[in-house]
Amino acid sequence: MITKPKKQPKHGMLENVMRQFNHAADIINLNSNIRKILTITNNELIIHFPVKMDNGEIEVFTGYRVQHNNALGPYKGGLRYHPTVDIDAAKALAMWMTWKTSLAGLPYGGAKGGIQIDPFKYSITELERITRRFTYALGDNIGPEHDIPAPDVNTNAQTMAWILDTYMSTKPPTERSKNQHVVTGKPIGSGGSEGRDRATGYGVFLNIKFWSERKKVSLKRKKFIVQGFGNVGYWAAHFLENEGALLVGVQDAYGSIANSDGIMVAELFNYSQQNKGSILNFPNASAFENSDFFGLECDICIPAALGNQITTNNADRIKAFLIAEGANGPTDVEGEEILLKKGIGVIPDILCNSGGVIGSYFEWLQNRNGEIWQMDEVMAKLDKKMKEVFDKVYDKAEKTNGDMRTAAFVIAIERIEKAYVQRGIFP
Ligand SMILES: NC(=O)C1=CN([C@@H]2O[C@H](COP(=O)(O)OP(=O)(O)OC[C@H]3O[C@@H](n4cnc5c(N)ncnc54)[C@H](O)[C@@H]3O)[C@@H](O)[C@H]2O)C=CC1
């Protein structure tokens, strides 16, 4: 069994998102001044901050927050704790957030950030101090009506609760309760919303379902594989299994497992919870080489881990008829060209994983309005919104005889372009 963490992908996401943007901008002949604005990020913050470790030593960490564009509303996007977080990764991920929130019709711009850290090397008390010091250092560069972080890779509701508490403690007592929506993805008891935990994975599932309905394909007994069995991968697998599909392969940071007869999602989840979040050595599946993962026999493939996973190295070996991008930027431009040539459907990240930020928007609205929505209400609203956005993208791709990513980018960019033009900046 493979026991060492996998080699992480090289950075290249910034180049990827820029190529995706420029391709769509060329197609719509985007106003050159607006293109200039959207090509750069508004603000880039790099923070070096010291934290006392459990052994009394000081360690200095590097955190990032990049705010790409806020033409449509406050900056919005997650915080990632991972060794690959750097300024280029944060810029790329912030840009994808701008296109995602615009495509979803939300009143938000795009941002992203995080800390360059392997969180598994630190104790929970150290992670709390690191998060609090980072929040303190960010100061009013975040804020409920300015820039609203949320969970991403290796951050969760607990991380958001620490950020909320630290941010609130910097405000006068009379202001504190007005700041609950400075982060989303909080625990339910601290202003979090029902359904936000599953919103991204549920959105991935819905996109697969809507796509299959359009193609008149049943999901019953369809085999699927998932890369990344964290928040997004687990919930997407859970909902797909409920629909009758069969999980046959999983890869996480530690290794790959497969069983062509099916892996029970709940069993694997319970196992990974007791195994420090890893699927390694799961008894009801066999381990195999990481490099063979995307070549597994299956119908649907869900990359739900990091960027640049489907590339020229493996795209031609993919057997699935559909790629549903749970992760941000999992497919690079050349990889996608190969997939499209092979006739494989690709539901692009800015559509496929947008259930998360839509769920965050619902949380933010509840906090702002002093409301508490029930789970069924949240899920019904998410369903409705995802269907609207999916239909827009699918119809546009069909009408223009193009791919869904280009269609999604065109819709997203045109909405921002319209906002700039309406304000009279670019007559
Ligand atoms: N959490 C959210 O609401 C949203 C997350 N996303 C994107 O979904 C992806 C996954 O995020 P989460 O599930 O929240 O993170 P997570 O931290 O909950 O889970 C990440 C999973 O990926 C695995 N992983 C890490 N490195 C890997 C590698 N090199 N190869 C294979 N697996 C690897 C981990 O072992 C873990 O199972 C990221 O790209 C994130 O940006 C997108 C929209 C919203």
Ligand SMILES: O=C(O)CCC(=O)C(=O)O
């Ligand atoms: O929920 C949010 O605000 C953003 C989640 C996120 O980081 C993403 O969609 O990539």
